[in-house]
Every structure is written in structure tokens, then in C-alpha cells.
Amino acid sequence: MLSFMRMLLFVFLIISPLSTYSSFTLANVSIDDSAPDPRTGARITYGKIDNTTNGVGFIEGQNCQKCGAQPDPSQTFNRTWHAASVKSNGNESPFATVSFTGSAIYVMGIVVSSTPATNMSLNNSKIFFQVDGMDQGSFLYKASLGPEIIYSYNMTLFATENLSYGLHNVTITCGDGALPQRDPNSVCLLDRFIYTTRVDSEDSSSISGGPQPSNKFLF
Ligand SMILES: *[C@@H]1O[C@H](CO)[C@@H](O)[C@H](O)[C@H]1NC(C)=O
Ligand SMILES: *[C@@H]1O[C@H](CO)[C@@H](O)[C@H](O)[C@H]1NC(C)=O
Ligand SMILES: *[C@@H]1O[C@H](CO)[C@@H](O)[C@H](O)[C@H]1NC(C)=O
Ligand SMILES: *[C@@H]1O[C@H](CO)[C@@H](O)[C@H](O)[C@H]1NC(C)=O
Ligand SMILES: *[C@@H]1O[C@H](CO)[C@@H](O)[C@H](O)[C@H]1NC(C)=O
Ligand SMILES: *[C@@H]1O[C@H](CO)[C@@H](O)[C@H](O)[C@H]1NC(C)=O
Numbered sequence: 001m002l003s004f005m006r007m008l009l010f011v012f013l014i015i016s017p018l019s020t021y022s023s024f025t026l027a028n029v030s031i032d033d034s035a036p037d038p039r040t041g042a043r044i045t046y047g048k049i050d051n052t053t054n055g056v057g058f059i060e061g062q063n064c065q066k067c068g069a070q071p072d073p074s075q076t077f078n079r080t081w082h083a084a085s086v087k088s089n090g091n092e093s094p095f096a097t098v099s100f101t102g103s104a105i106y107v108m109g110i111v112v113s114s115t116p117a118t119n120m121s122l123n124n125s126k127i128f129f130q131v132d133g134m135d136q137g138s139f140l141y142k143a144s145l146g147p148e149i150i151y152s153y154n155m156t157l158f159a160t161e162n163l164s165y166g167l168h169n170v171t172i173t174c175g176d177g178a179l180p181q182r183d184p185n186s187v188c189l190l191d192r193f194i195y196t197t198r199v200d201s202e203d204s205s206s207i208s209g210g211p212q213p214s215n216k217f218l219f
């Protein structure tokens with residue numbers, strides 16, 4: 001009888017940490033283009049490939065008067081986006097990169113779906129993606145010719161949902177870079193990253209809900 005009790009205790013001890021684990025659930029977390037990750041504080045790094053002395057690359061679109069793309073801030077996530085445009089081939093492609101712990105990553109942006117004839121980089125989106133330094137494809141879109149500029153918001157530019165759970169990074173690059181292409185012209189409008197991560201079951205509602213003024217992960 002005593003050994004049976006010991007065995008029960010043993011079973012209880014090895015099972016209890018597991019049951020703690022099983023109270024995790026998956027939730028999507030948004031990293032705004034202009035704000036830190038609300039859970040980890042991680043920030044998006046912006047720059048230009050092959051030119052570390054020129055850190056600009058992407059700029060804050062909502063504050064950019066001279067930018068060709070002028071989307072409506074109220075249609076974007078948290079009223080901000082980052083914009084880059086490329087007109088010539090070269091190594092100085094603008095990039096944005098961020099690290100996250102999770103199993104899926106989505107890149108959300110704004111696309112110029114239609115525009116009048118233009119001499120600005122506005123009629124072509126060419127965006128390239130890497131996960132953990134490996135090429136993962138591209139988003140290529142040519143705007144149609146129309147009487148006014150029309151934007152498509154909340155577009156999924158890239159998604160991958162089968163990552164092994166853990167620390168990863170994602171990098172987006174605007175334009176063809178050094179690829180010998182006839183038409184290098186590209187506009188890239190980044191609104192947010194979304195990643196899927198594990199959270200305590202009881203905390204999931206506070207993350208996947210809408211605006212979270214008193215999220216306890218916020219710091
Ligand atoms: C995260 O968002 C994607 C795209 O909207 C959706 O397909 C997926 O089910 C979401 N995952 C979770 C855990 O909510
Ligand atoms: C939205 O932007 C504000 C700054 O204007 C920032 O404090 C807040 O954390 C952002 N919200 C999200 C969800 O990123
Ligand atoms: C890097 O960017 C800076 C600032 O725009 C520029 O002066 C410099 O010539 C660039 N370097 C190269 C190698 O293109
Ligand atoms: C895009 O998503 C944001 C955040 O969910 C939302 O506030 C905005 O209204 C959406 N825009 C459109 C055009 O649906
Ligand atoms: C597309 O943009 C490029 C400049 O970025 C311009 O040379 C070309 O004429 C534009 N095409 C149209 C149809 O407006
Ligand atoms: C682009 O077109 C505008 C008028 O539509 C003109 O004022 C401007 O000089 C042009 N820019 C270039 C670089 O051709």
C-alpha cells in the first residue's frame with residue numbers, strides 16, 4: 001500500500017509540470033512598424049543592405065510629405081506605416097528585420113493597386129522575404145493604370161506557418177537589389193508583422209483582442 005502511494009506521488013510529480021505546459025495556447029501578436037513588440041520589447045530594425053552608414057532605407061510614411069504613396073492612416077494598423085521606394089538597381093536595397101519567438105510569421109502591408117501614369121516608384125511592388133537568413137520568396141505586384149491612386153490595406157505580403165517553435169527572424173527587402181532587371185522601380189509599404197506564439201491560456205484574450213490599453217505584457 002505504501003509503495004502504491006509512493007508510486008501515485010511519483011506519477012503526480014512527473015505529470016504536474018506537463019499539465020502546467022498544457023495550459024499554453026497559441027495567439028497572434030502584432031508588431032507595429034513604429035512600435036516595439038508589446039510582449040518582448042523587440043524593435044524592427046530598418047536599414048540599407050550593404051550600406052551600414054546609411055541607416056534610412058524605410059522611412060515613416062505617415063510623416064512623409066514628399067512620398068508618392070499617401071495612404072489613409074485611419075485604414076492602417078495603429079495609424080502608421082513604413083515606406084521605401086527604389087528606382088535603380090544597386091546593392092542599397094532598403095530592408096526591415098525583426099526577431100520573434102513563435103511558429104508562424106505574417107508580413108502585412110499596403111499595396112498600390114491602381115495609379116495614374118507616374119514617374120514616381122508607385123506602380124510596382126517588389127518585396128523579397130527571408131526567414132532566418134534563407135530566401136523564402138517574394139511579393140510582386142504591378143498596379144493597374146487608373147484615374148486615381150487606390151490602395152489595398154491589410155494585405156498579407158508574406159506568410160509562413162510551419163516554423164519549428166522557437167526564436168526566428170524575418171527580413172523584408174524592397175526591390176530587386178543587384179538583380180539585373182529591366183524595371184527596378186518598386187514601392188514597399190510595411191504596416192506590421194504578426195507572429196504566432198505561445199501564451200498562458202488565461203492571457204490569450206488580452207492579446208488577440210483589439211487595442212489593449214492595460215496589457216500586462218506591455219512595457
Ligand atoms: C493568426 O492569424 C492568421 C491570419 O489571420 C490566422 O490564419 C491564424 O489562425 C491566426 N492564429 C492564431 C493562433 O490565432
Ligand atoms: C501604437 O502607437 C503608440 C504610439 O503612437 C504606441 O505607444 C503603441 O504601443 C502602439 N500600439 C501597438 C499595438 O503597437
Ligand atoms: C552609403 O550611404 C551614404 C549616405 O547616403 C552615402 O554617402 C554613401 O556613398 C553610401 N555608400 C555606398 C558604398 O554607396
Ligand atoms: C486594417 O486593419 C486595421 C487593424 O485591424 C484596422 O484598424 C483597419 O480598419 C483595417 N483597414 C481596412 C481597410 O480594413
Ligand atoms: C511606372 O513607374 C516608372 C517610374 O518608377 C515609370 O518609368 C513608368 O512610366 C510607370 N508606368 C506607368 C504606366 O505609369
Ligand atoms: C514627374 O512629373 C511631375 C508632373 O507630373 C513633374 O513635375 C516632375 O518634374 C517629374 N519628375 C521627373 C523626375 O521627371
Ligand SMILES: *[C@@H]1O[C@H](CO)[C@@H](O)[C@H](O)[C@H]1NC(C)=O
Pocket residue numbers: 097099131132133168169
Ligand atoms: C537571423 O537568423 C539567422 C539564422 O539563425 C542568423 O544567421 C542571423 O544573424 C539572424 N539575423 C538577425 C538580424 O538576428
Ligand SMILES: *[C@@H]1O[C@H](CO)[C@@H](O)[C@H](O)[C@H]1NC(C)=O
Pocket residue numbers: 162163164
Ligand atoms: C514549410 O512549407 C514550405 C512549403 O509550404 C516548405 O518549402 C518548407 O520547407 C516548410 N518548412 C518546414 C520547416 O517544414
